[in-house]
Amino acid sequence: MSPVVFRHRGYRFLFYANEGTPREPPHIHVIKDHIDAKFWLWPDVSLAYNDGFDARIVRKLIPIIEAQRGTIERAWNDFFGEAD
Incomplete structure (x- = not known):
């Protein structure tokens, strides 16, 4: 299960139910057209990876x-x- 937090102009902003063990710090994945990027939330919003x-x-x-x-x-x- 991937909880979608919100949608904006065709982008889905979500996180995955299995975010690692131990769990990674809070972040968000952005997906559109099978493209995925991950952003850390703190200390500043920053790109973790981009596919x-x-x-x-x-x-x-x-x-x-x-x-x-x-x-x-x-x-x-x-x-x-x-x-x-």
Whole structure:
């Protein structure tokens, strides 16, 4: 199961139910047209890996993630049962 936190202009912003053991720090995957990128949320939103988005798209995704960082982190904590 991959909980989709939100959608924006055809992009799905989600995380995976199995995020490693031990679990990785909070982050978000962005998927569109079978292309996936992963962004760390803290200390600043930053690209962890990119599997095909061009640099222009990555630059556009960062402020979207920054604006939704609180929502993403709450969804992460709710799903994984972690305290705020």
